[in-house]
Amino acid sequence: MWGNNMVSIVSTVAYLGLEARSVEVQCQIAPGVVSFAVVGLPDKAVAESRERVRAAISALGLALPPKRITINLSPADLPKEGSHYDLPIALALLAAMGLVDAEALAQYVVVGELGLDGRVAGSPGVLLAALHASSRGMGLICPAVQGSEAAWAGEIEVIAAPDLLGLLNHLKGQSLLRTPEPGIAEARKGGPDMKMVKGQETAKRALEIAAAGG
Amino acid sequence: MRTRPFRAPHHSASMPALVGGGLRIRPGEVSLAHLGVLFLDELPEFQRAVLDSLRQPLETREVSIARANSHVTFPANVQLVAAMNPCRCGHLGDAALACGRAPRCAADYQAKISGPLLDRIDLHVEVQAVSAADLVLPPPSEGSAEVALRVDAARQLQSARLAGTGLRTNADLDGDALAAFASRDAAGQKLLAQAAEAMRLSARGYTRILRVARTIADLAGSNDVGRIHIAEALSYRRQAPRN
The missing domain is CATH 3.40.50.300 (P-loop containing nucleotide triphosphate hydrolases)
Incomplete structure (x- = not known):
């Protein structure tokens, strides 16, 4: 169990174009004036994640400890944007509160947005995070709706979490979540058909050549 | 996606x-x-x-x-x-x-x-x-499904030809690969040379004509790029505005 001044750490990523960079979410719960601060160049969406995390944790029936809670997103000079920091922040906080085994979390990269009721919602870039996790030899915790996307990354353990409670139970080994399968390409749905075009044979021929060669 | x-x-x-x-x-x-x-x-x-x-x-x-x-x-x-x-x-x-x-x-x-x-x-x-x-004409008998079959066949020819090169389609052909895979017969080569002169093709235009001609030959199921394929490719080239 963590002492008062220990820091819990959860790995996540920051997206820079098509590159994912490691970001560490550090959480410290220390005695002092009651507060909950997120530092480390968060943008608006990241700063607002405090409210979502607070609500999602209270949806578990838990209250934040009346202490000084500091979340740091390291490296602190890299601007963080996006809503996928909610879940890693929540897990870092729960680990600091001693509710999640921090050592089990150390093997995962975590991404996901939280709803006020604790559901884990999708956020763009899961495949990128999965590839990043795979290159670091880690697993991935991601939203359930994007599990099949993450599974494309190949040999990597993916935990697709439908909600915070389900994820906690899975991490404790109480009720395991199903491993997602890679999604399969769907057949093309009927769109406009070239039959609808009368005449214009040269244009259709050009389309055919373009489709065949490009 | x-x-x-x-x-x-x-x-x-x-x-x-x-x-x-x-x-x-x-x-x-x-x-x-x-x-x-x-x-x-x-x-x-x-x-x-x-x-x-x-x-x-x-x-x-x-x-x-x-x-x-x-x-x-x-x-x-x-x-x-x-x-x-x-x-x-x-x-x-x-x-x-x-x-x-x-x-x-x-x-x-x-x-x-x-x-x-x-x-x-x-x-x-x-x-x-x-x-x-x-x-008022009846709809054409050929729809997307029929065209897709031909396109698919042409693309399979390309993947077979380009297997192991790291290239995917004719659009990726460049330099040596283009010279190797878009082999012209004599008549085709002559037409291309004439056209390059008459149409004042840029170097980029020249390679692009060859790629298109390669694709047209693939659609026709032809191994070599012939005169007729180059002629069709040339017909799609934009002419410089005439005064």
């Missing part, structure tokens, strides 16, 4: 919207259409600078966005499809309907698109207005 994207941005699109950018760098339409089709309707209505910003991505198939605080490269392998009217009133070529400013107006209107951009477009087709007589 389950199907190939099709993006058709409105012609009021700004440069960051098309190629990517913004305060926090986001991919633009050209990257969102990666491995799919980017359709630009009313091409001359786009801002000139916006259109010309497409030159680099069309050539390198990726777009590098450099800003003071970050430098990001997005993939941008798109098939560009564009449509435009010949002139402002849209009736050029029909003396009864054309306005009094033809053909001068058409030259001005078409000059809104830069030569280097047009040079990167392989297939130029002039589409005549559909006449009322065409509309």
